[in-house]
Amino acid sequence: MHTLPNVFKFFRMHETLKNTDTIRRIHEIRDEFPILREMVNGEPLVYLDSAATAQKPEVVISSIANYYRQSNSNVHRGVHSLSQTATALYEDARTTVKEFINARYAEEIIFTKGTTDSINLLAHGLGKILIDQGDEILTTEMEHHSNFVPWQALALEKKATLKIIRFDDKGEIKPSDVESMISEKTRLLAITHASNTLGSINDIKEIVNICHAKNILVVVDGAQYIPHAQIDVQDLNCDFYVFSAHKLFGPTGTGVLYGNRKLLNQLPPYQTGGGMISEVGLQSTEYASSPQVFEAGTPNIAGVVGMAVAIKYLQETGYAFIEAHEKNLLRLATEKLLQIPGLKIIGTSENKVPLISFVVKGLHPFDIGSLLDQMGIAVRTGHHCTQPIMTRYGISGTVRASFAFYNTADEVERLYQGILKALKILS
Amino acid sequence: MMTVRDDMSIDEKQMALVETFEFFDDWTDRYEHIISLGKELPPLSDEFKTEANLIKGCQSQVWLHAEMKDGKLFFSADSDAIITKGLISMIIQVFSGHSPEEIINTELSFIDRIGLKEHLSPTRSNGLLSMVKQLKFYAIAFSAKS
Numbered sequence: 001m002h003t004l005p006n007v008f009k010f011f012r013m014h015e016t017l018k019n020t021d022t023i024r025r026i027h028e029i030r031d032e033f034p035i036l037r038e039m040v041n042g043e044p045l046v047y048l049d050s051a052a053t054a055q056k057p058e059v060v061i062s063s064i065a066n067y068y069r070q071s072n073s074n075v076h077r078g079v080h081s082l083s084q085t086a087t088a089l090y091e092d093a094r095t096t097v098k099e100f101i102n103a104r105y106a107e108e109i110i111f112t113k114g115t116t117d118s119i120n121l122l123a124h125g126l127g128k129i130l131i132d133q134g135d136e137i138l139t140t141e142m143e144h145h146s147n148f149v150p151w152q153a154l155a156l157e158k159k160a161t162l163k164i165i166r167f168d169d170k171g172e173i174k175p176s177d178v179e180s181m182i183s184e185k186t187r188l189l190a191i192t193h194a195s196n197t198l199g200s201i202n203d204i205k206e207i208v209n210i211c212h213a214k215n216i217l218v219v220v221d222g223a224q225y226i227p228h229a230q231i232d233v234q235d236l237n238c239d240f241y242v243f244s245a246h247k248l249f250g251p252t253g254t255g256v257l258y259g260n261r262k263l264l265n266q267l268p269p270y271q272t273g274g275g276m277i278s279e280v281g282l283q284s285t286e287y288a289s290s291p292q293v294f295e296a297g298t299p300n301i302a303g304v305v306g307m308a309v310a311i312k313y314l315q316e317t318g319y320a321f322i323e324a325h326e327k328n329l330l331r332l333a334t335e336k337l338l339q340i341p342g343l344k345i346i347g348t349s350e351n352k353v354p355l356i357s358f359v360v361k362g363l364h365p366f367d368i369g370s371l372l373d374q375m376g377i378a379v380r381t382g383h384h385c386t387q388p389i390m391t392r393y394g395i396s397g398t399v400r401a402s403f404a405f406y407n408t409a410d411e412v413e414r415l416y417q418g419i420l421k422a423l424k425i426l427s
Numbered sequence: 428m429m430t431v432r433d434d435m436s437i438d439e440k441q442m443a444l445v446e447t448f449e450f451f452d453d454w455t456d457r458y459e460h461i462i463s464l465g466k467e468l469p470p471l472s473d474e475f476k477t478e479a480n481l482i483k484g485c486q487s488q489v490w491l492h493a494e495m496k497d498g499k500l501f502f503s504a505d506s507d508a509i510i511t512k513g514l515i516s517m518i519i520q521v522f523s524g525h526s527p528e529e530i531i532n533t534e535l536s537f538i539d540r541i542g543l544k545e546h547l548s549p550t551r552s553n554g555l556l557s558m559v560k561q562l563k564f565y566a567i568a569f570s571a572k573s
């Protein structure tokens with residue numbers, strides 16, 4: 001059973017959400033996101049699908065247009081001024097990301113297409129230098145398919161073994177669960193920082209400690225965590241940390257692979273071509289070093305520029321404010337949804353990113369989601385690219401409402417009323 | 428309110444459904460009607476709920492079974508989601524009892540006209556679009572046989 005938040009917390013939450021300063025601040029924030037003014041099916045949009053992709057503030061949208069209007073040129077290749085401007089913007093973005101996650105060096109930041117691309121780059125490279133026949137790769141039952149299938153494919157290719165760390169009924173993995181799965185054959189752990197379906201947050205720092213004591217590399221999927229809290233890769237001490245810009249209020253098609261410099265220098269390139277070489281001869285080619293060696297071809301320059309603006313926007317908004325407001329929204333929504341008869345929350349950890357997956361007895365998530373859509377409420381239904389989680393709970397899918405700092409207590413109320421109405425129609 | 432009768436052509440049945448839906452004032456009434464149709468549709472018997480009859484959608488699943496009787500095709504279907512089930516109930520009512528030729532040559536138009544177009548979009552991934560394709564495919568296969 002889910003534990004209700006205690007009464008004290010409940011009152012505090014109400015006070016904060018009713019606090020006029022907070023309300024004013026949220027409305028200022030909402031004004032910065034043009035899409036939040038859209039009407040959907042005749043109702044003002046309630047966007048509760050930020051875990052799939054977050055909305056973009058005006059500064060991000062205009063930075064992309066302005067890049068094409070004023071600075072567009074290819075990077076790293078030209079002597080002319082525009083090319084230098086574009087290169088400077090692109091490399092400044094690298095520094096912005098480096099500082100954002102507190103990496104030691106800018107060369108540790110590789111721009112990719114997104115989380116999936118970053119993980120595939122790693123699976124490819126680590127497959128060449130780390131994983132041999134008979135080795136073990138560890139991952140978990142709560143991974144997004146993007147942090148699961150590439151490792152499964154690698155294990156099959158190398159005749160290595162993929163070992164799966166289970167989570168408990170609340171959806172939590174304890175560091176000791178990781179420890180007990182380690183053997184002398186374990187080379188690598190691929191684990192999510194936060195689950196996109198359960199919301200649970202893994203104790204990465206402690207897990208890395210355990211793994212490093214046994215010379216096991218740790219790849220962290222930060223896609224769902226980084227939009228909600230400050231991270232510090234030096235403090236986490238993980239070997240690799242990956243995320244997507246589009247979940248971070250930036251554009252689609254851009255993402256980041258952070259890697260420890262020593263490891264990146266040993267990693268073979270993923271794709272070859274222009275922009276990643278230092279010397280090409282007829283018989284052989286000498287590659288550039290990180291990050292260029294991992295960024296073959298013309299990169300998504302506008303996307304990277306937009307991502308840097310999104311990061312600065314987040315930093316100005318402040319994670320302290322974001323975290324506090326989102327925690328309140330999550331608590332309020334949890335409290336409200338648990339009042340609905342027959343509704344069961346999937347993923348009941350006390351420490352969650354602001355999302356709620358749920359099922360309602362006897363009803364299909366698709367039906368609930370379709371009716372909420374008629375009311376202008378955008379939620380996601382289905383397996384959320386985490387079929388092993390569905391298998392674990394013996395369900396085909398859930399309805400997932402995910403929150404960002406631009407959501408309001410009123411929207412939580414509309415979700416609650418919307419579900420009640422959907423249940424009435426379906427009953 | 429016009430009712431769909433067995434002696435109507437496919438297009439006449441579609442017309443009757445469109446007229447029925449014109450009586451509804453808002454989306455709530457429309458969906459309540461579709462849901463009640465979904466509930467009334469008898470479940471497909473287990474012998475037909477086979478892997479071969481399954482149309483996998485990302486969101487909901489559809490089973491479709493076809494049978495030929497006296498030159499006419501009859502469909503039965505099921506889904507795990509009730510809205511999908513209500514929609515397929517209307518679709519099979521429209522197409523059942525007609526010759527493969529009539530099925531091949533008639534466009535499915537009523538879904539669009541009753542304002543539920545989005546359910547037939549490939550992005551909806553509820554299996555409905557694939558079901559309609561499969562239904563037409565059966566008609567082509569049976570007309571080739573006869």
Ligand SMILES: Cc1ncc(COP(=O)(O)O)c(C=O)c1O
Nearest residue numbers: 114115116144146196223224244
């Ligand atoms: C935890 C997690 N990992 C990976 C991904 C994949 O991200 P992308 O599609 O941006 O590559 C997602 C996105 O849904 C996610 O939630």
